[in-house]
Amino acid sequence: MSEEKSLNFIEEIIETDLAAGQYKSILTRFPPEPNGYLHIGHAKSICLNFGLAIKYGGKTNLRFDDTNPAKEETEYVDSIKEDVKWLGFNWSNELYASDYFDQIYSFAVTLIKNGLAYVDDSTADQIAALKGSPTEPGTNSPFRDRSIDENLTQFAAMKAGAYKDGEKVLRVKIDMAANNMHMRDPIIYRIKHAHHHRTGDQWCIYPMYDFAHGQSDSIENITHSICTLEFIPHRELYEWFINQLEIFPSKQYEFARLNMTYTVMSKRKLLQLVTEGHVQSWDDPRMPTISGMKRRGYTPESIRNFCERIGIAKRENLIDVSLLEFCVREDLNLKAKRVMAVLDPVKLVITNYPEGQTEELISENGPDESYGNRKIQFSKELWIEREDFMEEAAKKWFRLAPGALVRLKSAYIVQCNDFLKDTAGNISEIHATYIPESKSGSDTSEIKVKGTIHWVSVLHAMQAEIRLYDRLFNVENPSQEEGDFKEYINPDSLQIISQAFVETSLINSEVGNHFQFIRKGYFCLDKESTKDKLVFNRTVSLKDAWAKEVKK
């Protein structure tokens, strides 16, 4: 029957919890900070959190971790919601950490009342200096022993706006000698007179991550709070707050974030690429962002499948981008309508075909009948791919060359008998004769050819702009190289072909349609396309066995 698929470590935990009756059902959350666009690494987290809830009959909240007004914007909130939906997931509740500011404030007051938090007047530098180092214990702040009443008064004054940014902070009283640096009296509230994208100017103090994230989890009754490895040291604090505040015991689990070859995956770096103009925008098709991949023509199914295949574990990883490309091809192979387009055109003249004659031929749209057929126009002069002709045929060359026979896809077999060169020595025109009885679908010629090439009729072709994308960086792991990661940007990551020719049927294509340009790759219509100027993005090339042969 169905073979057991092995569980990842989080699924094992959940199954154990469920079997023990610890929870009736699970509740997960996807908690982005709205300070940038989502990337493929977030997709891994989204697929995990939503996927777990789907698998075990639970629910998932979308919660924005918006506790730092200086970095967060509504534009990012909107893009994040769009990207999660596009990936195919539905959240139970759209929530914001800022929804809980009142509640979190009262948690802080509780800690003060219990003698567990104090207002510290030290400067940032002083606090850092007293923090010690990983190998040396810290020192207690001189403000650590303020009275509860004084702390209460001062904290209220902080909230009321009596102080400037940085003048005071609220810290929690734990242990300045703890091995875990996060337990050395962490700051839980800071003063920031900044406009918040949702609460406006209502607050001038904001909770820190450690005093907002876990509290939000707990308020929502999140059962499994899943984050990435770098938060492991925060877990001890996460649990400390839950115990001290006696709130719902959400549990934190950590998995390894996604790294992928030839790209970067930090919002900070991606932001730089955008603001410094190395790419056009967050949704530039070369970006590892969800919106970039969408625009490039990747499908949600292929991304979800990719996330499924890479698995969930705790060790550092660097996933080969070719696995993502495989998933994209696998999906597009099933979905993309086949059409013909010539990217680097050279003219082929069928010398024995009647001048002025046009023929309507039938071509299949896909690998089987369910895709249907379409009509294509054939005439005396055709555009073919420059690389499909060789003046002197190489070994194992199946394409056009003087004297060689080749099939024009869905049309006739032709034989090349001449070619012309321009003054610069480039091939300017190729002459061939066609074999009338070799017509596709009713071939009685009994001629076998090894090569089939694509073409479009000169008379009927439409001009189009085609954008080819290559990897954004020319080293596997730009973040790990010496110096600035931007030194490793691939200067040729975008190639624009302004004079390509595509078949007429493409006039009706829409943004979001996927095509296979036969023998050239998968393409989609770009959002910058207009009726007068079609613009296509190459999503991914086809595997190319000949290119490999040439390399050898």
Add this chain to the structure above:
RNA sequence: UGGGUUAUAGUGUAAUGGUAGCACUACAGAUUUUGAUUCUGUCCGUCUAGGUUCGAAUCCUAGUAACCCAACCA
């Protein structure tokens, strides 16, 4: 030289003391009106050294390496 986390083919991920499996990549072949797809096959692995055991990727001991932690970021 503190604490934490992780080590399985080139990459990623299984095997929970009992035949080291799967996918991608690479390579070879078959089919093909896309040098695509599809199909078949091949190469390649348990961090090191000891130990326990009939039997160890798994348990024990000692090493080694990588990553994370000293933001009023998340």
